[in-house]
Amino acid sequence: MYFPRNLMIAAALAASLAAAPAAVQAxxxxxxxxxxxxxxxxxxxxxxxxxxxxxxxxxxxxxxxxxxxxxxxxxxxxxxxxxxxxxxxxxxxxxxxxxxxxxxxxxxxxxxxxxxxxxxxxxxxxxxxxxxxxxxxxxxxxxxxxxxxxxxxxxxxxxxxxxxxARTMGGNADAGSNAWAVMPRKSASGNTLLLANPHLPWAPSQLTYFEADLNGPGIKMYGATQVGLPVLRFAFNDRMGFTNTVNGVLGATNYELKLADGGYLLDGKVRAFETKAASLKVKQPDGTLRTEPLELRSSVHGPVFTRADGKTVAVRVAGLDRPGGLRQYWDMGKSKSFADYQAIMKRLQVPSFNIVYGDREGHVQYLYNGILPKHADGDVAKWGGLVAGDTSATLWTDTHSYEDLPKVIDPPSGYVQNTNDPPWVSTWPQAIQAKDYPAYMANKGPMSLRAQQSSHLMADPAKITFDDFVVRKLTNHVLMTDRVLDELLAAAAQSADPEILEAAAVLKAWDRTVDADAKGALLFEAWARKFAGPTYNNDANYRVRWDPAKPIDTPVGLKDPTQAVAMLKAAAQEAKASYGSIDRPFGEVSRFALGKVDLPGNGGFGNTGVFHVMTWSPLKDGKRTPVHGETWVSMVEFSTPIKALGLMSYGNSTQPGSLHRSDQLEHLSKKTYRTLWTTRAEVEKHLESKVPF
Missing domain, CATH: 1.10.439.10 (Penicillin Amidohydrolase, domain 1)
Structure with a gap:
């Protein structure tokens, strides 16, 4: 009897599931x-x-x-x-x-x-x-x-x-996020406020977020996690909440080995690699399987790999003796008090991430969390690159305790924040100093313009209402303009070149945002790439470079106004060629487009000082779309009852044909948020379907 291939696969799947152990089927x-x-x-x-x-x-x-x-x-x-x-x-x-x-x-x-x-x-x-x-x-x-x-x-x-x-093999790996926690002393209502705002790629992957609400005896957790994880990494309930930002803790070391006589050198002696035979199966175009043998090598440092550039490296990862990271997140969400939460955090099973916490009782915490090796010396540059593997002096054997890690708890400023920057300005005025920690703990600086924007958004107001909290999260103001634009316009005014004067007029009229209707944003972006490099973070062309004594107010000014004006002319020409004009509205080019949905976009590159982050693709057919940026957002006020707003920018399902792949883009385009339905009564008023099990 003939069965279509899909039916045959479905039948095989049913058979395999039926044959699974009873415990799995319960x-x-x-x-x-x-x-x-x-x-x-x-x-x-x-x-x-x-x-x-x-x-x-x-x-x-x-x-x-x-x-x-x-x-x-x-x-x-x-x-x-x-x-x-x-x-x-x-x-x-x-x-x-x-x-x-x-x-x-x-x-x-x-x-x-x-x-x-x-x-x-x-x-x-x-x-x-x-x-x-x-x-x-x-x-x-x-x-x-x-x-x-x-x-x-x-x-x-x-x-x-x-x-x-990618890092071991010679590539790169980056991600980002924003987080705020505001204490009652700084909150206009006297209630703690918490923002969770991770930024990761938009293409479906292991970094895609999934929003869920988990309820059971003693269990109430609302939030999000990366798809496939069985616990929420960003969670809140009526009493408390926590969020994460990527911190780049150097929990792994890549050692460059010197080869000799079929082995590698260590302390002047040749050591033999430990070897192990393994194999993998590779499916062929005709459906058959080819077995590919593998010889696995390891040194005293760890598994050994040969990179494309010919270098032999070994990777040593901290925390491989600690299986409880998932369970720690689960227990964090069930914690009943700040003391309980801290005891759970001291397990130090989660291997990376800044973790920001806030609760109804008024406590907030920023923790530079991670399983970090102890070293005798060196800084981030040394331990983040290829480390000499021919001496046991570089071979770490111990890691830092929870007590060693930078953290800020209930600061006088009334808030903590992080935007992936080093921990030193997690609140302002500073509560911790880089000089008090090993140089390899984290870079001393510079502090990104996004982090500086975050600091000002929290530090500048005396009190913050929940509505203001939301407005500040949505700010599309480009902080970089505050540092350079007035000087650029003044220098451009001295020119007789009509192209320069036209470009200056556009920038003068621009509202300095990356909102959808902003005219001038695309022109400034083109100029900023020339002034501060392709990732907007090079401060060499500023008159005053980043200064650790003024970490949230530098860099500033133009080192060479004539050069900056020449860059403006080149940017104007580039904008005309790319967008058809130098004052094209930002949202006509930048689009929130998924499936059949195509809406005006907003938000910009974080390194220009935009807090509402959106990283845009290269221009294609006259438009660009998000590749990274705003994903999951939740904003909570721990009032009675709590207030909770949020958004899953690209929708809460990646399955083909789902109605929920792009159904939240309109909120993103309009800069609005959903009410997060945290009670059963609210959910039943907005019920789509019910699945008993």
């Missing part, structure tokens, strides 16, 4: 209420039920993306999807990610293993009930197990954030 009781933005509100009778519902919702909203990530975390992606995945598999296998995940899973308490299993079971249940909703290419990964969930979390945290493959 379905605790509960229900998922989907609201009209596709946000799952999960209600379970116990912890495992909540995890089960979250796993089911994950498969429904992001199944194709997440299941592929799980296949990659197994180190079997090339077996499933072919040669394009070979390098990914080699990285996973060489670093022992899946094998370590098995060990980590076994080390978790039985209760948390049950939670991981339940999350996996929820995904399996969705796949069994709706195989046609999943891409046939990912169905072969089922059934999912608790080890798969652990492996994905391990790969993301330790080998995407802390030790990204």
């Amino acid at each position: 379905a605790p009781k509960g229900e998922i209420l989907y609201d009209t933005y596709g946000v799952p509100h999960i209600y379970g009778k116990d912890e495992a039920s909540v995890f089960y519902g979250f796993g089911y919702a994950t498969a429904q909203n992001h199944g194709d993306v997440v299941v592929k990530l799980y296949g990659q975390a197994r180190g079997r992606a090339a077996e499933y999807w072919g040669p394009a995945e070979v390098e990914s598999d080699k990285w996973v296998i060489a670093n022992g990610i899946y094998e370590r995940a098995k060990a980590w899973y076994a080390q978790e308490p039985a209760s948390f293993r049950a939670n991981l299993d339940a999350f996996a079971a929820g995904m399996n249940a969705y796949a069994k009930a709706h195989p046609e909703k999943l891409d046939p290419a990912v169905r072969q990964v089922f059934p999912i197990t608790g080890v798969d969930v652990m492996a994905h979390g391990h790969r993301l945290m330790n080998y995407v954030y802390v030790a990204p493959q």
Whole structure:
């Protein structure tokens, strides 16, 4: 009998799920209420039920993306999807990610293993009930197990954030976020305020965010996380909340090895590599599998790799003895007091990220969190690059404790903030100083213009209302203009060149924002690239460069006004060529476009001092679209009841055909936010569907 291929795959999937262990198939009781933005509100009778519902919702909203990530975390992606995945598999296998995940899973308490299993079971249940909703290419990964969930979390945290493959192999890896927490003394209402505002790529990936609401006995967590994680990394409830920003803690070291006699040099002696035979399977175009042998090498430092430039490097990652990062996030969300929360944070199981906290009782905290190796000397430049691997003097063996890490708790200023900058100006006036910490802890500076904008938005007002909190979050003012534009206009006024005078007139009339109707924003952006470099962060052309004594008010001025005016003429010519005119409205070119939705965009490059961040693609067919920037946003006032507004910029589902892939772009375009429905009564007023389990 003939079966269409999709039906055959679906039948195979059903068979594999039916054959899965009973523990994976167990379905605790509960229900998922989907609201009209596709946000799952999960209600379970116990912890495992909540995890089960979250796993089911994950498969429904992001199944194709997440299941592929799980296949990659197994180190079997090339077996499933072919040669394009070979390098990914080699990285996973060489670093022992899946094998370590098995060990980590076994080390978790039985209760948390049950939670991981339940999350996996929820995904399996969705796949069994709706195989046609999943891409046939990912169905072969089922059934999912608790080890798969652990492996994905391990790969993301330790080998995407802390030790990204690109960095070891000679590339780059960057991300960003904003965070604020305001104490009652600075809040007009006397209530704590908290902003969560991560910025990551818009293309569906392991960095895509998923909004959810988790409810059970003693459990109330609303927020977001990266797809595939079984816990919320950005969460709040009626009492407290926390958020993360990327901090670049140097939790991994890349050692350059000197080769000799088939081995490597260490302290003047040749050491043999430890070797291990392994293999991976690679799917061929005809569907057959080719086995590719691997020889895994390691030194005393860690796994060894050969880069494209011919250098041999070994990567050493801190925290590989700490399996509890996912559980720590879960327990942070269940904490009952600030003291309880701090005790959980002292576990130091989460390997990276600034973490900002606020609660109803009025406490706020900024923590430069991470598992950071101890070194005898050196700075970020030394330990962030290739480190000499031929001497044991560079081989670290210990890490810093929670007590060693920079942190600010309940400062006199009444607030903490972070925008991925070093920790030293996490509040203003400064509460901690770089001189009191090892130079390798974090760079001393310079402080980005986005961070300076963030500091002024929080420090300048005596009191902040919740409405003002929202308005300040949405500011599209370009701080860089405050530092240079008046001097540029004055210098341009001395010119007789009509092109320069025309450009100056446009910039003088411009409102200095990157709002959709702003005329002059595109011209200034073109000038700023010439003045401050392609990433807008080079201060060499300022009259006063960044000064650690004036960290939120420098750099400033034009070092060479004549050169700056010449740059303005070149920028005007570039703008005319690119956009057709030098005063084209910003939102005509910059578009929030996904699927059938195409709306005027706003927001700009953070290094120009824009807090409402949007990183735009190169121009194509006369327009550009977001590649990175505003993703998940939540703003909470811990009043009674709480106030909560937010947005998932690109929508809460990546599944093909979902109504929730681009349904929030109108809010983004209009600079408005949704009310976050945090109670069951509110959810039932905005109910799209209900899934019992």
